[in-house]
Every structure is written in structure tokens, then in C-alpha cells.
Amino acid sequence: MNxxxxxxxxxxxYQVSSMNESPFAALDPETILxxxxxxxxxxLLNVCRPHASYINRxxxxxxxxxxxxxxxxxxxxxxxxxxxxxxLRFVSDCGAAELPVIQPMEQRNGALLGACKExxxxxxPRMGGRxxxxxxxxxxxxxxxxxxxxxxxxxxxxxxxxxxxxxxxxTRLQIDYLAAGDLIPLDLTSEFRTVSSELMDLIEPLxxxxxxxxxxxxxxxxxxxxxxxxxxxxxxxxxxxxxxxxQDLWMLLPGYLEDSRVELALLLEGYETFNxxxxxxxxxxxxxxxxxxxxxISWCAHQYVEDGVTRINEDFGSYAYWRQEIDDLRDQIAxxxxxxxx
Numbered sequence: 001m002n003x004x005x006x007x008x009x010x011x012x013x014y015q016v017s018s019m020n021e022s023p024f025a026a027l028d029p030e031t032i033l034x035x036x037x038x039x040x041x042x043x044l045l046n047v048c049r050p051h052a053s054y055i056n057r058x059x060x061x062x063x064x065x066x067x068x069x070x071x072x073x074x075x076x077x078x079x080x081x082x083x084x085x086x087x088l089r090f091v092s093d094c095g096a097a098e099l100p101v102i103q104p105m106e107q108r109n110g111a112l113l114g115a116c117k118e119x120x121x122x123x124x125p126r127m128g129g130r131x132x133x134x135x136x137x138x139x140x141x142x143x144x145x146x147x148x149x150x151x152x153x154x155x156x157x158x159x160x161x162x163x164x165x166x167x168x169x170x171t172r173l174q175i176d177y178l179a180a181g182d183l184i185p186l187d188l189t190s191e192f193r194t195v196s197s198e199l200m201d202l203i204e205p206l207x208x209x210x211x212x213x214x215x216x217x218x219x220x221x222x223x224x225x226x227x228x229x230x231x232x233x234x235x236x237x238x239x240x241x242x243x244x245x246x247q248d249l250w251m252l253l254p255g256y257l258e259d260s261r262v263e264l265a266l267l268l269e270g271y272e273t274f275n276x277x278x279x280x281x282x283x284x285x286x287x288x289x290x291x292x293x294x295x296x297i298s299w300c301a302h303q304y305v306e307d308g309v310t311r312i313n314e315d316f317g318s319y320a321y322w323r324q325e326i327d328d329l330r331d332q333i334a335x336x337x338x339x340x341x342x
Contacts, residue, residue: 023076024057026117032059035116036071039107040123054303055238060126068126069105073119081113084120086159087240088112090214097153099146100233102127129225129233139232140263143224143252144270146232151245152275154214158242164212165243167204171291174298175200183301188322195329196294202336203287210244210281217241219248245277250285251292257285257339286339290332297325 029048037044042063051058057073074084088104092112095103104112104122114121132139163170175196178184184192216223218239225233241247249267253260264282271277300316315321 024073024119027057027073027119031116032071032073033061035114035121036061036069036123039109039114039121040069040105041108042069070124070126071121072124073116073121076119080161081120082161083159084113084122086161087237088122090154090157090159090240091237093157094150094153094234097149099149099153100227100231101237102233102235127225127227127233129227131221132224132226132232133221135221135263137266140266141270143232144267145273146234146270147219147245147248147267148271148274148277150216150234150248151213151271154245157214159214159240162214163241165215165217165241165247165288165291166207166210166212167200167287167291168207171294172200174294178294178298178301181301181305183305183317184322185319188319188326192322192326195326195333199290199294199329199333199336202333203290206284206287207244210284211278212242213245215241215243215245215248217243217247218251220251244281244284244288246281246284247288250288256335257282283339286332286336290329290336293325293329293332 029046032048033044033046036042042065045062045064047060047062049060051060051070055075055078057075059071059073061069061071063069079087089112091101092103094101102124104124106112107114107123112122114123135143175193179189179193179196216234216237216239218236219234223234223236225235227233249264249271252267253263257264268277268279304316
């Protein structure tokens with residue numbers, strides 16, 4: 001999921017595809033292999049295995065030398081080309097700083113991003129690893145050190161074409177998009193607007209003076225793979241965003257702050273080995289969780305609107321769905337009002 005990237009038609013970095021349009025209709029194995037061969041200069045075998053991906057199209061390829069590659073074709077209209085280049089540049093900056101990331105391969109023309117029939121793509125070396133369900137104390141410290149280093153790199157550059165993780169620049173646009181269409185049952189639209197306005201009035205002032213840097217943006221345990229004998233690798237920078245550093249920490253925690261104090265303390269201990277952390281921004285954890293709620297609803301809505309069929313959530317659009325989402329937002333507002341600083 002992408003905080004902010006499905007913000008609204010008003011967002012210049014995102015455009016909604018027309019109903020029933022298939023943005024990847026032009027891709028077939030021959031087209032994919034030809035495009036990657038031309039971009040990389042490598043002769044490829046007739047191997048083109050699709051990998052699961054909600055938004056993009058990802059394929060495993062193999063060259064004549066036996067090396068496996070992964071080609072990622074980005075959904076047209078989701079991001080501008082400049083925004084994709086910001087993402088890949090951030091990953092490359094991390095790699096140059098010796099962070100454990102999977103760097104995009106430089107193509108024959110020196111660029112990191114290729115194009116195939118107006119579909120942008122990047123090529124990566126294939127790298128396996130396993131997910132870790134529960135972290136040990138030492139692994140929490142290791143993850144903290146990784147994020148501290150990541151944010152040092154994030155602070156060293158800019159990404160002018162990426163979205164800003166801020167209620168005004170992302171969440172408000174998402175709310176407007178949801179409420180302006182025919183997605184919400186008519187008798188719930190006003191209530192959704194009322195609850196959303198209450199949320200915005202509550203959280204927007206909290207972001208007034210917050211430091212914003214380049215972030216991973218979607219740093220949950222599904223985007224961390226462990227390679228025994230090496231370290232954790234942080235993967236999938238699709239959601240790269242400009243935002244407060246706490247965003248990359250709170251999503252790793254097993255629950256609300258009161259239930260995660262030990263894990264957070266270990267994360268911060270590791271983090272502060274390489275970077276300073278403003279602990280006053282811990283108050284943003286629950287506002288960011290509320291923004292995540294809105295984002296996810298918007299994300300589901302955009303998938304459905306794109307083709308009129310796709311439902312990430314099978315109940316999406318039903319009266320019961322919207323009733324539950326509104327109730328969840330009310331509950332989260334209560335949590336925010338009752339939350340305390342570290």
C-alpha cells in the first residue's frame with residue numbers, strides 16, 4: 001500500500017486510468033524479453049515467470065549466463081516518470097551508503113528506468129530471503145540501526161516529485177476523492193465527511209513543525225527479508241515518501257504504544273546508534289495510523305474505479321463496509337485524544 005500515492009485525481013503524480021482500461025495489455029512475454037534485452041544488453045533465455053503484485057507487473061527472467069533478474073513494470077499513470085526516478089535514486093543512494101537494499105541495475109543508456117510501449121520499468125538482481133514473524137531483542141536493535149542509517153541517507157537528498165506524508169497534502173485529498181464520487185452510500189456520505197473533518201482538525205496542527213525527510217514509507221515486516229549470515233534487507237520502495245521519520249518505525253511495532261514500549265525502546269536504542277530521533281514525534285503514531293486507515297480506503301477505491309471490478313476487500317462499497325470504516329475512524333479519533341507522549 002502507498003501512503004499518499006493514491007491521493008486524488010488532483011494530485012499531479014497520480015492519474016486514474018479510465019474504466020475497464022487494461023494498462024498492461026501491451027505486455028506479453030516476447031515484448032518483455034525484448035525490452036529488457038535492449039535495456040540491459042543481456043541475452044535472455046525464454047524464461048518469464050510472473051510474480052504476484054497488486055499494482056505493478058513483476059517478472060523473473062534469466063540470462064544466458066544463468067543469472068536471474070527481476071523486471072518490474074510500473075502501472076502507467078500511477079506515478080510520473082520523475083517520481084519513479086526519485087524512488088530509484090533513493091534506493092541507489094542507500095546502496096552507495098552500503099545499506100542492505102536491492103539496487104536497480106544501470107541500463108545501457110546509463111539510466112535506471114527504461115520504457116516499453118510507454119510503460120516504465122526497472123531491472124533488479126534477484127535476491128531471496130525469508131520473512132521473520134517475531135523479532136528477538138537483538139533483531140529489534142538491528143532494525144533500529146538499519147532505519148537510523150536509512151534516514152541519514154534520506155536526509156542527505158530530496159525527492160521533489162514524491163508525495164508528502166502530511167494530512168493537508170495526502171489525507172485531505174483522499175477524503176475529498178472518496179466523498180465526491182458515488183463510492184459511499186448517500187445516507188453515510190455526510191457522516192463520513194463529518195468524522196473526517198473532525199480527524200483533520202485534530203491532527204493537522206500536529207504536523208506544523210515536523211521535520212520531513214525521504215522515507216521508505218511502508219516499512220512493515222513484509223518489506224523486510226532476512227538473509228542468514230548477512231542482515232535484514234529492506235525491500236519494495238514503491239511507497240517512498242517525504243514524511244516524518246516516525247512513519248518508518250511505528251508500522252513495525254506489534255500494536256499500540258502501550259503494548260509496544262519494549263520493542264519501541266529497542267528500536268530507538270538501535271536507531272540512535274547512527275542518528276538522532278525527535279521523541280516528541282511519538283505523538284504522531286496514532287494520527288499516522290488514522291491516516292493509514294484513510295489511505296487504505298482510498299487505495300481500495302482506486303483499484304475498483306480503475307476497472308470497475310477489482311476489489312481488494314470483497315465487501316468494499318457495501319453499506320456494512322462503510323458503516324464499519326466510519327466507526328473505526330471514530331474509535332481512532334478517541335485513541336488519538338486519549339494518547340499520551342512517551
